[in-house]
Structures are given as structure tokens and as C-alpha cells.
Amino acid sequence: MAQDRAPTRIQRKNRAAILDAALEVFSAHGFRGATVDQIAVQAGLSKPNLLYYFPSKEAMHAALLEGLLDTWLDPLRDLDPAGEPMDEILAYVRRKLQMSREFPRESRLFANELVQGAPRIHDALSRDLKALVDEKVTILEGWMAQGRIARVHPYHLIFSIWSLTQHYSDFDVQVRAVLDTEDPFDGASDFIETLYRRLLSPP
């Protein structure tokens, strides 16, 4: 890494292993709660070796967050203004819920950051996130004006989708403490779909 050469296979593999281990540990304990030692053990490398690939603990965390926001917003980016409104929104909800199910660690990493005031990604939120949401809200407003979906506050509609879907990954322990047997996502999927059908069906 010291040189600006293209990384070798081993370097790529180690970097990926470190980032995966870091995701595991940061998402479970938060930035301060995580230790480089834990990450090293999880990655199967020594602590100084981690700091050979990344200049600091902070840098590992930053590398994770950097890639994350983009990926995280992909489901919303795919909302198609040319599609059938109800189908588009329900498809977005499904993509978002599936993301929570498949990538709970990423969701919790993000949640950890947000609940503590997003010190490291505040700028990206008010720039990239806001721009994307504003754009998609315009689409939603168009659909509402045409009477193709019911009229509700479009920003809160989007917040509700985030909140309902991520709840099952971020607060997973709580959900499982109450629903001790069943896979929470199965019931959640039907419930949330019904919810948006009833909320948004044109009057």
C-alpha cells in the first residue's frame, strides 16, 4: 500500500478481509466500542498488519462508511418515474426490506453512526442524501397530483419506509425478544406491503 502500484491478489484479499472484519466489529460495538485487536482476530491477522493496510482505526471506519451510503441509497435511486406508481413504491419497499435482511451489519453500522449524531457523515447526508430524496419526492408529488396514489406528506412517506424496514435489522434483538420463534422478516414483509397498499390506494 505504501507504493501507488496496483494491489496484488494478496493485498486485495487482505484488505477485503480486514474490511469485512471491521464491519463485523464496528457494527456490533460502535466505533469507540470496537478495538483494533478484535478486528485483527476476526480478520485472522496481527494488529500491526492491519495498520500496515490502513493508517489508523479511523481510516478503516471511514473506508467502510464511504462505500456504504451509495450502496444504501441504490434501492431509492431505482425508483422509476415512468413506472406504475403503486408498483414502484412497493418494489422500493421490498428492495429496502431485503437489504435489511441481507445486510444487517451494514444497517447497524449506519444506525450506530446516526444515533450518535452522524459526526463522520453529516456532510454526505445533507448533500447526497438530501439531493436524492428531494429528487424522488418530486416524482411522488407528481403521482399524487395526478391522483395515481393518495396524497400524503412525501418526505414522511420516505422516512416511514426507512424506519419500518431498518427496524428489523437495527433493533433485531428487541424484535426477537418479543417474537421468539418465527423469522421476523416473513411477517414483516406482508405487514408492510399491506400497510402501503392501504395508505396509498387512490381514494
Next chain:
Amino acid sequence: MAQDRAPTRIQRKNRAAILDAALEVFSAHGFRGATVDQIAVQAGLSKPNLLYYFPSKEAMHAALLEGLLDTWLDPLRDLDPAGEPMDEILAYVRRKLQMSREFPRESRLFANELVQGAPRIHDALSRDLKALVDEKVTILEGWMAQGRIARVHPYHLIFSIWSLTQHYSDFDVQVRAVLDTEDPFDGASDFIETLYRRLLSPP
């Protein structure tokens, strides 16, 4: 505190100041991210003085959580089986949202704990929380069986209320980054009320 005497006025005042400061710092930085020094500064006392009132940092955190779960569940506890179903549920939603608005620090303290796997309150969740939710789900199922509200998965209905209301305190930064001017809670209140009216109106 060493003696088992009734606390003096000053002792009560200091203890309360410490707990308030601890809530401030723990909710903003999580358990590991918070330092006793920060709490001491916030409380206007010296670090050893804090540890005169509480045996450890852990004990301050435990004292906060102990009181919290009960208070946090009061709005659900008040759901009255003898009331009008739709009114009862909407009133619960309103109480919960108001709690998020008035006590965002408490909500974030809880969120911090949950997102990291609830290591310190897991037992209380699967005991007290589960028992209360089970009880209230029975009421909801009764109302659904009588056709007084629409039939939806009752557990997920409760999860949705938690998720939608706490989102505005827990992920406050994100909401404000997108909605830069307005007070988020105003729009949220109307949106959420509409949502549950449409979801639960009998067919």
C-alpha cells in the same frame, strides 16, 4: 451513600444532576464512547465525586436503564381494552410520538443499547417487554376478531408504532439533514395518524 440513611437534599440533588449528565453523555456517545470525565464536567462535579455517588461508570448506566424501560412502556400499558379500538390505538401512537419528542435522549440511550445487541437489558426485554406486548396483542386480536379494526399482524403493528415514532428522535440528524427547515414532529404526527387510520379502518 455509604450509610443506609435516607439521602439528604444535597445528596438527592447531586444524584439527580449526575444521572441527568450521564443521560446526556451516554445517549450522545454510547456506553463506551462516554467518559466519566465528560459526565463530571456536564454535572459540574469532580470525577472522584461522581464515583462517591455511584460505585462505577457501569452503575450510572445501569441506574439509568433500570428506570427507563418501565417509563418507556407506560404508553403501551395504558392501552385500554374497554376503549374504542381506533381511538385507543391512535392515542397510543400519539403518546409514543410525544415521548420521542419530549425525551429524545432517553430514546437514544435505548437505541444505542439495542443496536449493539442490548447486552445489559436483554433479560428485561424477553421478560417484561415480551409479557406486556403479549398481553396487548391479545387485546388487538380481540378487536380484529370482532371486526372493529382491520386484521393485520398484531406484533408487527406494534413494531411499526415503535419504529415510526422513535425514528424521529433516534435518527433525528438524518431527518433534519433532509428536511432542513420545519419541525419534523409536526408533519410526522399528521402522517402517522393518517397511516394508521387507513391501515386499520374496518373493511
Next chain:
DNA sequence: GTCTATAGCCTGATAGAC
């Protein structure tokens, strides 16, 4: 590139004067 050993800081907790 990877390791062992260690420096140096931060932080929770204690000792002891007042």
C-alpha cells in the same frame, strides 16, 4: 509483508488531604 515488543496516551478507579 508480517511479526513481537513496546511506547505513550487515555480513562476508570483509588488514596488521602481537607
Next chain:
DNA sequence: GTCTATCAGGCTATAGAC
């Protein structure tokens, strides 16, 4: 009861051998 001073442990990061 409250403070100043300090200890002890854990942590990030670096030095230096291989």
C-alpha cells in the same frame, strides 16, 4: 462530601527484527 494527585489497565500506533 469534595477535592488534587496518582495508579493501573487497556488501547492505538510505532519500532525494528525477520
